[in-house]
Amino acid sequence: MAQNLPIGLMALGLVTGAGFGWLFFRLLALNSRLYTAGRVGPATALHVGRLAGAVLLFVALARLGGAAPLLTAFVGFLAIRPLLIRRHGRGVS
Template identity: 40%
Template sequence: MTATLPGLAAAGSVLSGLAAAHPVAAAAGGLAIGIAAGAAYFLSLRFNTALYLQGRPGPAAGLQLLRLGLLALVLAGVSLCGALPLLAAAAGLLLARRQIVRRARRAEPQS
């Protein structure tokens, strides 16, 4: 038996019902959320890396934990809407990663 918060369980059932009634809208919303969360996550990686390179492992580790925690919260929230929005959010995350990596490669100086 798992313990759940009553409000969280109620929100999950409401969101699942909305996602079931409008699956395309739920998937589009999940995709948009995934792109936004992925962009924030991967853009902050540059700052996180700079902290490590500056010899500041404490703040870097704290930022890394914050980044992972926020991403986990976003994906957990999207999962309350069901599998399709969660898969769309994961796809959005990968799309954002692809775009940011592509932009970073173009910005690198050619050797």
């Protein structure tokens, strides 16, 4: 069972990273709309919240299982971006 732990943590990291990446990049689109609409206060708050969420997620995964879940979460996080761009175009709405 101990041998499967890193693979389980890596799978957890990948799925968690992809899910958070989807949320992060969707909120980035909202963030862009807020900035372009001149709503700087809410846009700044959302911007800080997105970054804080990313830091919290990656630190938690690093503490949970070390490098393996951290790196697989980062792969999932980055892998979702091109899929969103392909689906919604550069102007994700």
